[in-house]
Amino acid sequence: MFTSTILYLLVAMVLFASWPAGPPIIPLPLAAGLYLAKLFLFFFVCRHLLRRVRSIAGALIYQERLSILALLFYGLDVYLLDLKTQILSLATNLWPTLLDLGGIVFFLLYLFIVWHEVAACQGRLGERPAPKGYVAGQFRLLLPALIPWILVSLLADVLPTLPLPLLKTLSQSPLYELGFFIVFLLIMALFIPPLIRHLWGCRPLPASPLRDMLENFLRRQGLSFRDILVWPIFSGRLYTAGVMGLIGPLRYVLITPGLLSILDDEELLAVMAHEVGHIKRYHLFYYLFFLLIYGLLGYFLLEPAFYALTYWRPVLDYLVSHPQRGEDLLFLGFSLPVLILLVIYFRYIVGFFMRNFEREADLYALLTLGRPDGLIxxxxxxGYLAGGIRDLPSWHHFSIRERVEFLEACRHHPDLVQKHHKKVRRSLGIYLLAVMMIIISLRSLPLEKIESGGRARLLLAMVEEKLNSDPQRRPLWYKIMASLYLEIGEELKALETLEEALSLAPEDPEILNNLAWLYLTIKDPQRRNPTRALRLALKAARISPEAYVLDTLALAYFENGDLEKAIATQKKALSLAKKNKEHYRAQLKRFLKAKEKKKGSTPL
Known part of the structure; x- marks a missing residue:
């Protein structure tokens, strides 16, 4: 169940982080009142729905459904109540990490209500878990996901502020964020198990014949581990076991007091064999790999996908007509597909592998012990003692009934074992092939062009709005628009825009120069006009004889066949240039080469 909660927490993090902070839509007191009203409404909805539940399994099903409802309520807080803006109005200089952490607290409040009411429901059904203990136990299960996120975010905030030249150099690299994510993820994957041990209050299994039996069994299986720990989650009432840690010196085998109290020796060995199966089949490494792949794809896809939205004309029209909320619409249109992809990736793709990895671990226990009876x-x-959960559905585990039925089938048809392993290998192959195809597709896509074009379209939408709201500076806005049109390859629109700007400011040397340059370099040969370009460039040079203007004039002379004036003007431009001198030298070399070629081809 806590696997689902971690996924919902991740979705909530993306919801809050992806929403921009802007001018508040509603005053803070009204937003606070609406949030409290929603919180009470959510509480009454949870209590009403759980009153109809008649089994522990039903309560657990409702816990997941109400967690999804909590996510929807939280989405309304973020989008409609402008939660991020409201938090910033209370503390303006928050680090991004503290801001995001403050936002997640509001989602956790919904989850606390769900957990409290589920515990109360279980109490009515005879389980009698203490609501405070149940809430605390659920929260402690989330800490292994929360703490690494907090640490990586704090490091990302702090490192750029340190007076270390190497860090500043690295932070300017386009791959800095990706490299930081990968390195930190690998470090956390290696060293977080000791931290989790303390967060969950685990303690070593006391020396006893039981411990000796389990240790000897694990060592016979060739499993390297640091310790066998008693996992007292939910006051020991949970019936489960687990293994964590990628390498032996930092690997722990976990087992709850509840499980120790109900299983005999053969059953405990079967459970241990199941956990060994996860290590032997490299499942923990696969989970790390799945997370890395998602991070890589997200890094390369999210920003281009965001700017790709600007290619949709209705988005830009909305930006122009609703400048105050246009950015919010853009982020909403971007974040919702991201969240949908996040859920699909983890719940369905990774969830598929999780279910089948659990089955592989079951099969390892079957093959190791020679029969499935202990595990069954x-x-x-x-299934019985946890509240009749034998048929409880799960996206990350097959139900107990399905697992038992498959073990029985494998007892009578041993060939099913290898068939399942082949199925997993084939599925992993398809997954890797799909990832490779996506990577190849990404390499073939002009992602940088999409991104730069998207930025230009965003700016165009803003400039179009300025044309209406600030008509006195229209020539300036037209100049900016023309540059943006050129950035996205729309030369004809740039030409029309510059002509409009020139009609409003006929003595502006920058407009004259830019229009002249465009008439000389436009790709459409029918639109080229060297004669008009020369007139425009001459006028610009008389008004402002700067290096870049003379460079355009030299090209105009060249295109009109006057090589001597082109060379003389380019030499003067080079002498005035303070930057980008390589361009001026290259142009001069081009003109001199053309002169030599013309001289060599002149008949005697």
């Missing part, structure tokens, strides 16, 4: 009995006990 352990699963049936858990």
């Amino acid at each position: 009995r352990a699963l049936e006990k858990i």
